[in-house]
Amino acid sequence: MKIVIAPDxxxxxxxxxxxxxxxxxxxxxxxxxxxxxxxxxxxxxxxxVDAIRHSIDLEEKWFQVTGPFGQKEAMRxxxxxxxxxxxxxxxxxxxxIPMENRNPLQIQTRGIGALIRHLIAKGIKEIxxxxxxxxxxxxxxxxxxxxxxxxxxxxxxxxPACGQSLLNLASVSTENRYEIPEGVQIHIxxxxxxxxxxxxxxxxxxxxxxxLDPTRFEVVDQGIQDFYEKVSPETLEIKGAxxxxxxxxxxxxxxxxxxxxxxxxxxxxxNFDKKVLHADLVVVGEGRLDRQSxxxxxxxxxxxxxxxxxxxxxxxxxxAEDLPPLPFENIQVAFSILEKSExxxxxxxxxxLYLERTAANIGHLLNMRKI
Numbered sequence: 001m002k003i004v005i006a007p008d009x010x011x012x013x014x015x016x017x018x019x020x021x022x023x024x025x026x027x028x029x030x031x032x033x034x035x036x037x038x039x040x041x042x043x044x045x046x047x048x049v050d051a052i053r054h055s056i057d058l059e060e061k062w063f064q065v066t067g068p069f070g071q072k073e074a075m076r077x078x079x080x081x082x083x084x085x086x087x088x089x090x091x092x093x094x095x096x097i098p099m100e101n102r103n104p105l106q107i108q109t110r111g112i113g114a115l116i117r118h119l120i121a122k123g124i125k126e127i128x129x130x131x132x133x134x135x136x137x138x139x140x141x142x143x144x145x146x147x148x149x150x151x152x153x154x155x156x157x158x159x160p161a162c163g164q165s166l167l168n169l170a171s172v173s174t175e176n177r178y179e180i181p182e183g184v185q186i187h188i189x190x191x192x193x194x195x196x197x198x199x200x201x202x203x204x205x206x207x208x209x210x211x212l213d214p215t216r217f218e219v220v221d222q223g224i225q226d227f228y229e230k231v232s233p234e235t236l237e238i239k240g241a242x243x244x245x246x247x248x249x250x251x252x253x254x255x256x257x258x259x260x261x262x263x264x265x266x267x268x269x270x271n272f273d274k275k276v277l278h279a280d281l282v283v284v285g286e287g288r289l290d291r292q293s294x295x296x297x298x299x300x301x302x303x304x305x306x307x308x309x310x311x312x313x314x315x316x317x318x319x320a321e322d323l324p325p326l327p328f329e330n331i332q333v334a335f336s337i338l339e340k341s342e343x344x345x346x347x348x349x350x351x352x353l354y355l356e357r358t359a360a361n362i363g364h365l366l367n368m369r370k371i
Contacts, residue, residue, distance in 0.1 A: 001366075003027060004276050006039040007285035008298035009047040010317050012095075013348040014355075016040030016051040022352045023283055023315060026359025031366060037276055043298040044189035044243070044262020045132030046089040053078055055270035058085065063118050065111030066146075068092045068135070068158075069101070075115055084119050087110055087130030088247055094210070097135040104137035105220065109247055113146015113178075116255060120184055127186045129251065130266065131244030132209035137207050138163035139196065139224035142249020144231075147254050148177040163245075166223035172231055174233035177254075186257035189265055191296045194242035196235065196249045197225045202242030210245065228253070263301030271306060281366075282312045283359075287322040289334060290320030315358055317351065335362065 007019040014022070020038040027034055039055060042048035051056070057077035067073030068091065077086035089095070091111050094102070100226035113128075119127055136142065138161070141151065145161030150173040151157060178185070196199050203221040208214055224246060228236050232253035235241055240259040241249035251257035267273070275281060284299035294300055303312045314334040326333055337354035338347060347354075 001031060001033060001280045002035045002037065003280060003281045003283060004037045004039055004279045005283045006041050006272070006302045007283065007315070008040075008042055009051070010285075010287040010348075010351055011046070013287065013317070013351040016042055016048055017054050018352065019250070019285060019355060021061065023285070023359040026356040026361075027363045029356075030363030037275055038277075039270060039272060041123065041263065041266050041272075041298050041302060042130070043191035043296060043301060044095055044130050044356045045191055046087065046095070046130070048130035048132070048189055048266065049078055049085050049087045049090075050084060050264060052266055052269050056080065063115055065091065065114045066108060067111060068097060068107045068109075070108060073111070075111060077115065079124070082123060082125040083128070084124045084126070085128040085130075086115065086246055087132070089130065089133040092136050093133045094135045095133070101192070102135055104135055104207065104210040104212050104245060106140070107136040108160070108162050109134075109136050109142030109250075110139055110161045112247065113143050113255070116186070117147070117178055120181060125184055126183070128189055128269075129186065129257070130189045130262070131247045131251075132191065132262075134244045134247060135210050136163065136247070137203060137210055137212055137220065137245040139166055139202065139227060139246035140248075140253060141166060141227065143247060143250030144254045149174060149254065149346035150176065155172060155337065163220065163223075166227050167219060169223070169227060180256050186251060186255050187265065188240070188243070188248050188251055188257050188259045189239045189262035190243040190248055190259050191262045191298075192243045193239045193295070195237070195239060196228060196241040196246055197221050200242075202246045202249075206243065206245060229236065261296060263296065263298050264305075266298075267301065267305055272302070276306055276310065279306075279310050282306045282310055284312060284331070285315040287317040288320060289314055289316040289318075291322040291324075294329060299320035299331065300329045306330060313362065315362070317347070
């Protein structure tokens with residue numbers, strides 16, 4: 001029996017690779033003749049690069065950039081020939097910012113622009129960037145700064161490249177801006193369709209989880225709106241530009257990047273369509289499967305790319321009440337690994353064990369079909 005195990009990460013608990021390994025151990029306990037092919041995936045959020053590097057031969061490298069609070073910091077990226085991948089969460093991810101410092105208007109993302117310039121100088125022609133999981137809400141001003149743009153208040157003072165500066169911005173200098181060379185393609189891996197501004201934009205949808213006070217949503221949203229009306233009005237119309245606190249919008253406006261489906265691009269890069277050939281079963285999963293998962297998230301993306309006739313099951317941390325009745329989107333059945341009512345901290349800590357037990361139980365069910 002050939003099982004393709006293609007889960008996303010369980011946020012704050014396990015990487016996609018760790019989830020896949022736990023599920024494999026469970027199946028091996030209960031099914032004697034089994035071949036498990038591990039294909040950890042991601043949809044553009046935090047952990048995307050780690051999921052992809054598991055399946056293709058990428059070389060890990062480091063480059064020193066400006067960190068989230070202006071300090072120098074080494075940032076990793078991965079390279080193969082003229083292709084490079086990195087994710088902004090490695091520099092400004094929520095997990096890298098202490099709770100007491102989580103002010104999304106003060107966090108700088110200019111290091112991302114500097115890394116792009118470095119990669120191009122090294123001869124990279126195709127760059128993939130995961131923008132999920134950030135702690136910033138700067139509307140893309142940091143990307144612009146990293147690519148040479150400068151910002152001034154009404155008195156001509158230079159403003160730092162952070163979200164707070166959008167509220168005091170009077171003028172923008174493009175004198176030293178960096179032009180992306182012809183032949184270089186930059187792709188943004190995104191799993192959201194939020195625009196930069198408005199009720200469904202970066203600030204209103206994601207600001208609170210980054211630590212932004214809801215009473216400031218309106219003024220911050222307006223600051224981003226005013227900025228782009230000055231420098232790139234067309235970016236305000238791009239679906240997905242609000243990803244990464246507006247980093248996606250900044251990449252579109254100042255680095256001529258394009259937004260692509262995170263999960264489909266991941267599946268293309270790891271050659272999923274070939275790996276799933278002749279599979280008897282495909283297993284997907286994520287920390288919480290809910291209605292939002294139906295819009296561009298990893299489990300649904302994998303299920304849609306699975307050949308007709310190959311059953312797909314989901315093993316998840318939890319299942320939301322707002323899910324439609326099964327089967328849906330090519331997923332035949334879904335399991336939650338939660339065994340008992342317990343504090344969230346304990347569930348996160350025990351996730352690997354629970355995954356293993358759940359997979360083992362599913363294996364026993366599959367064995368019963370043979371009786």
